[in-house]
Amino acid sequence: MKDVKCAPGLLLAVAVAGAATVVGGWLPVVGGPVSGVVIGVLVAAVRRPGERLRPGIATASRFVLQLAVVILGCQLSLARVVEAGAGSLPVMVGSLAACLGAAYLVGRRLGIGGDLRTLIGVGTGICGASAIAAVTPVIGAASAEVAYAISTIFLFNISAVLLFPFLGHLLGMSQHAFGLFAGTAVNDMSSVVASATTYGDEAGQYAVVVKLTRTLLIIPVCLGLAALARRRAAVPAAAHPAQRTSGAPRPNVFALVPWFLVGFLLTALANTVGLVPDAAHHGLNTLSVFLITVALSAIGLSTDLGGLRRAGPRPLILGAVLWGVVTVTSLALQFVTASW
Template sequence: MYWIRENFPGLLRVFAIAVISTWLGTMLPIIGGAVFGILIGILISNVFGKPENTLPGIKFASKKILQWAIILLGAGLSLSQVWKTGIESLYVMLFTLSAAFAGAYGLGKLMGIPFRLTSLIGVGTAICGGSAIAAVSPIIEADEMEIAYSISTIFLFNVMAVLIFPPLGHLIGLSDQAFGLWAGTAINDTSSVVAAGYAFSNIAGDYATIVKLTRTTMIIPISLVFAFITAAAKKKEAKNNQDVSFRIMSIFPWFILWFLAASLMNTLGLFPASWLSSFKFLSKFMIVMALSAIGLSADFRKMLKTGVKPMFLGFLVWFIVSAVSLVVQFSTGQI
């Protein structure tokens, strides 16, 4: 009962913003509910502020609801379909993932951008935008400003991709499958991949969507890699400072294992088909709730102080990934 009293005011505020943001996202799918959630949250927090009694619920939404949303995202994935498409697109995907992380960390170091912000921009570009950022941010202990800034950066280039990719694909002369593979490996957010794919053709849209879902499963190994990196840093800190204790289980991303378990259950047909659309809607809505909470927690003045460098990094990494996807397809005769 105490838990409900403590968290209810904040959760109610986050829920209300998420409902409005989801509605706006259906009106303007090129932007999406998640981005509206962050923007409305930042606006309310920095213009009107937030009552003290809403803070526990806002914090709960930004952490726990975010993790539950990732688990539900897994329930909508079929590992058998992912496996089939993954084999076809694995070569291109490995190159684009490697290019994204190499570009992010190489350029990020040159530009003097902090590790956590660089990591979020890299993982958002490499895998699946907001969902990947949502999965990795608690593992590397990113703060709300870093999460909000990285998602805003990813959003900007999602919009550009939806507008630029289809006409550019026709200009280059890409086939339906080649364009689907390009969109599925080089555009970040799922809704943007779908929008760009179907703007090119129905076949390209179908293939791009499956490639993108396959790419989403890379959340699992990448999250585990970040968990081990964080664990190594914490272990080193504990060794150098006797007052600091460290247990790897305290930072292990258990929700990623539940993501995998939910995907496996769906693959085995343990969920009725009628449930899958509900899982998909709930996972998206919960991500909007979590990102609305992150927006409410973000300090816009800190974001402004960070400057435009992270935004420029996001552009460079996105450009590298887009180019590498085309080059690899061309070199392997897929174009």
């Protein structure tokens, strides 16, 4: 019965994702997932989906999104962390730490809510729409916040594609250095490839390896956010000790780990040990991108446009600041670690 209720909204999300995939093929720098959000928002602006469609749209925006993250692991190899080279890890981790720290401090200063600044922070610091997709169910972010975060990330992705190759030539960066720069400072894979291959084939190949390695940072970040959410949820109970019984069980540590992150890690491990055939990589990658497109299309369909208007320009300002922080930090760490 539940499946029947979900069918209409799920089919609508799939239809929007199909159209978005076509648009993404025409505009590869934009890509299908971002196109899905945009088309979904446009459909919602013309006529917001009614009660009959909402269960399926909710399923697409949550479960389908989580499933996409699991399948995304099939294109990663844990050995790529080593292959990317020890020199890339300080740049990746340092850039992420600077980005998340700035997201917290600057976001609070601008009066931006915790969920939105977290989404913009992980989207800028890790891997754009994929990181936002992974974090959304962990923190329970609203659809309007997800749509705003993705739109902000997309704007600065396009800026990076246009400006970074010029900046690389201006600074005299080698192919290896620019590949590391693009892999750590650009967000979505399509934009990483577009920026790095413009600079050169060698830069493009190395940037992809760094970007895939950087994607693994989703796991510790999501685990940390899950633990933080669990701790905050426990605060009301701690504030009323009289309501607790002495025999109450201790929280299960494993409950902090979302099922889809376990699946993500297991599929990445399976790919590392060779259980995922090389011939299946392309198909699985295409499937994961389409499922992310379906999920983000559903998020677009359920977007509260009034909420976006109420958010104002401050999240965009935060996105600009974080983009600058990641860019400068990546370049500075490459210089300090002699990765230039």
